[in-house]
Amino acid sequence: MRTAAVEYIAATSVDEVLAALADGGTSVLAGGQSLVPVVTRAGAPPCRLVDINRVEGLGTLAEVDGYLRVGALVRHRTFESDVVGGPLGDLLRVVVRHIGHPPIRARGTMLGSLAYAHPAAEWPAMAVTVGARLVLQGPDGRRTVPADSFFTAPFRTTRRPEELLVEAQLPVLPDGTGIGYAEDRRTTIYPQAAVMAAITVTDGEVSAAAMCLVNSGPYPVRAACAEHALFGTTLSDTAIAAAAQIAAERDTRLLDEDASRPGRRRAYEVLARRALRHAREGAGRCG
Ligand SMILES: Cc1cc2nc3c(=O)[nH]c(=O)nc-3n(C[C@H](O)[C@H](O)[C@H](O)COP(=O)(O)OP(=O)(O)OC[C@H]3O[C@@H](n4cnc5c(N)ncnc54)[C@H](O)[C@@H]3O)c2cc1C
Secondary structure, three states: OOOOOEEEEEOOOHHHHHHHHHOOOEEEEOOOOOHHHHHOOOOOOOEEEEEOOOOOOOOOEEEEOOEEEEEOOOEHHHHHOOOOOHHHHHHHHHHHOOOOOHHHHHHOEHHHHHHHOOOOOHHHHHHHHHOOEEEEEEOOEEEEEEHHHOEEEOOEEOOOOOOEEEEEEEEOOOOOEEEEEEEEOOOOOOOOEEEEEEEEEEOOEEEEEEEEEEOOOOOOEEOHHHHHHHOOOOOOHHHHHHHHHHHHHHHOOOOOOOOOHHHHHHHHHHHHHHHHHHHHHHOOOOO
């Protein structure tokens, strides 16, 4: 097998990364877990990589003003431990366990996964579920993009080629929020379908609901109709069943038209029900 020529730049500062990206035709190398298999594939075109692993200041992991700030070099496995308290910490711990296997989690980064934008990946879905803000740095400075307008198509985002994704800012979820994640996975790489939920219960009723459908379309989408149906309910079995049905029937509108469509919708209904039941276990709890 012949692999293409790769030009490699080991950057030590963000300025060096931006200079390399400004030249065009350059890819950022973070954990390499998605990029390396692509560039070493037989027949892949020659490419240029700028390695960010030695860049100072990209390992931020801190809670500031109600947001957990995650830098570009924070590895998946970091989230296996308690990096932040409360429901956001619970969600990150639950989600990370589903990503690949230990060596992938030791090298791969959350921001690499966001930049790669695989439609079935867990971190993009998490970012959309919690309403994350994504910070991009380019030659003209920084700009912040809400996660729900960052993903535009499979493997496509609003990141410009000359920009580095430097930080994800995840809002700390309020007390009383329960989280749930359920997936249908038949291989080790990525789920066929999944549903993520973060449901806040105040005084016995749903006061905020976020549900995200994973791999139901070109990018993760919020199940807006199902969220609306949950609002004000007590998260009873009936309310959960109704919301799951709405998620499958109305919120899967981006689902590909293919022969397996009725089966896919049924899968989302079952997964939504499961994710909401998990969320109910933590919802309404305080402190
Ligand atoms: C066997 C296997 C199983 C896997 N299973 C799962 C799974 O179950 N769920 C899941 O979600 N993922 C899975 N992955 C993917 C894994 O999570 C990757 O680590 C992740 O998608 C990319 O992170 P990375 O740091 O390795 O990025 P890289 O591979 O280094 O880069 C990926 C892409 O993002 C770009 N990029 C990276 N960082 C930045 C940045 N800061 N700014 C701008 N662009 C950037 C790169 O240029 C490249 O295009 C799997 C991978 C493998 C090999």
